[in-house]
Amino acid sequence: MERILQHDSGALEALYDRYGRPVYSLVLRIAQHPSSAEEIVQDVFLQLWRSADRFQISRGPLEPWLFTMARNRALDFLRLKREKQRRREDSDSDILPSAVVCPDPEGDIDRSRRAEKIRALMTSLPEAQRRAIELAFFEGMSHSEIASSMGEALGTVKSWIRGGLLRLRESLGEASS
Amino acid sequence: MECERLAPFYEEYALGVLEGKERAELEAHLARACPKCTPGVAKARWVVVQLTLAAPDAQPSSGLRGRIMDAVKASPGTAGTSRAVAPLKKQAPQAQGAMFPVWAWIAAATLALVTGYTIRQMNNQNEQLAQLRKQMKLATSQNQALQNQLEMDHMVAMVMMSPDSMPLKLMPKDKAMPMVHAYLHPHMGVAITADQMPSMPAARTLQLWFVPKSGKPMSVAIFHPDAAGQIALVAPVNMPRNEIAALAVTDEPAGGSPQPTTPIAWMAQIN
Numbered sequence: 507m508e509r510i511l512q513h514d515s516g517a518l519e520a521l522y523d524r525y526g527r528p529v530y531s532l533v534l535r536i537a538q539h540p541s542s543a544e545e546i547v548q549d550v551f552l553q554l555w556r557s558a559d560r561f562q563i564s565r566g567p568l569e570p571w572l573f574t575m576a577r578n579r580a581l582d583f584l585r586l587k588r589e590k591q592r593r594r595e596d597s598d599s600d601i602l603p604s605a606v607v608c609p610d611p612e613g614d615i616d617r618s619r620r621a622e623k624i625r626a627l628m629t630s631l632p633e634a635q636r637r638a639i640e641l642a643f644f645e646g647m648s649h650s651e652i653a654s655s656m657g658e659a660l661g662t663v664k665s666w667i668r669g670g671l672l673r674l675r676e677s678l679g680e681a682s683s
Numbered sequence: 684m685e686c687e688r689l690a691p692f693y694e695e696y697a698l699g700v701l702e703g704k705e706r707a708e709l710e711a712h713l714a715r716a717c718p719k720c721t722p723g724v725a726k727a728r729w730v731v732v733q734l735t736l737a738a739p740d741a742q743p744s745s746g747l748r749g750r751i752m753d754a755v756k757a758s759p760g761t762a763g764t765s766r767a768v769a770p771l772k773k774q775a776p777q778a779q780g781a782m783f784p785v786w787a788w789i790a791a792a793t794l795a796l797v798t799g800y801t802i803r804q805m806n807n808q809n810e811q812l813a814q815l816r817k818q819m820k821l822a823t824s825q826n827q828a829l830q831n832q833l834e835m836d837h838m839v840a841m842v843m844m845s846p847d848s849m850p851l852k853l854m855p856k857d858k859a860m861p862m863v864h865a866y867l868h869p870h871m872g873v874a875i876t877a878d879q880m881p882s883m884p885a886a887r888t889l890q891l892w893f894v895p896k897s898g899k900p901m902s903v904a905i906f907h908p909d910a911a912g913q914i915a916l917v918a919p920v921n922m923p924r925n926e927i928a929a930l931a932v933t934d935e936p937a938g939g940s941p942q943p944t945t946p947i948a949w950m951a952q953i954n
Contacts, residue, residue, distance in 0.1 A: 535738035544747050551751045570732040582850045621736035628737050643734045671694035675730050
């Protein structure tokens with residue numbers, strides 16, 4: 507970030523090389539639309555470049571900030587898209603690629619270890635609980651929206667999400683401490 | 684509510700699903716920078732954001748990197764932050780001696796030169812002192828402005844990052860204009876951000892309005908893009924969220940207007 511603050515475009519390239527793919531994966535999962543996902547990713551990195559001085563203020567690590575910003579932008583897109591869909595049939599022509607999995611040349615061991623933990627945890631959760639968490643995180647739904655979408659009681663949904671998040675916290679406990 | 688009782692809700696808050704009394708309590712703790720809840724929520728944000736890794740791995744097109752870097756190069760922010768290393772060094776005048784045969788004339792001339800030189804030196808020093816005072820004054824006011832901006836940016840970042848903020852895009856009526864982003868938070872206010880805004884004459888200002896479901900628009904804030912064309916501000920929310928039908932921005936005379944006097948330039952409707 508220091509180099510980005512100095513307007514070193516090479517630093518942004520390095521940052522993109524490190525985070526471009528996970529950010530794109532997240533945005534694509536939410537937006538479900540490849541070309542829009544790329545636009546959002548571009549927007550996120552440009553925002554990072556233009557407002558690098560603002561990020562220093564938080565003094566937190568960059569990764570959560572970057573992913574939170576990407577998630578917010580993608581959810582923003584999703585809400586707009588839903589609004590449009592309410593008015594007329596969406597005619598998106600892009601086809602979702604079959605989740606292209608490529609080898610990770612960066613070899614970011616820490617992140618891939620965490621990814622393993624998260625995937626293992628999500629797989630271990632009962633289907634409905636996993637679905638509730640996914641609806642909250644990837645679709646930005648509230649407790650009541652999830653309950654309505656899944657046809658479950660509000661209390662049940664709250665308990666699923668709370669339980670799932672506590673397990674997530676425990677699972678990541680070592681890494682986050 | 685005690686921090687210990689709020690702790691189990693940190694992750695739900697970070698995920699954006701916490702509602703009701705617990706959310707209000709937690710936000711009150713965060714608003715007063717509670718030493719337990721603030722780092723607790725920050726950590727919870729880190730935990731929650733790890734769900735990102737549950738997304739199927741996907742590869743963006745090879746052209747995306749190039750497009751980002753092209754846009755960065757075209758961005759006004761790319762210009763280096765070279766600082767003018769300022770003060771010009773004035774050359775001291777060189778005394779020129781005169782060659783006279785009579786020693787008295789030499790002494791008198793030398794005395795006159797020394798006196799002149801001393802007076803000039805004193806004047807220079809006074810000038811330098813005045814300049815230094817001016818620079819100090821300028822630096823102090825710049826420092827104050829920077830601190831104000833940092834505080835405002837911090838507030839903007841807090842509102843933007845809050846899972847309870849409703850993100851809105853204010854679409855420009857003029858397609859050549861950039862989009863304005865708003866984040867509407869029930870307690871912390873409404874944050875407005877924009878980039879690449881055109882400069883405005885000092886006699887005009889932008890004015891943000893809450894458009895109620897019924898009744899007249901209510902002024903929220905007046906603002907100007909800064910020299911870099913950026914906007915970052917937080918204004919208090921003076922209307923219940925469920926009564927706001929839209930956010931709108933108009934171009935008004937400096938100082939703002941009690942009601943919009945020009946057509947809406949940006950607008951976002953709220954469901």
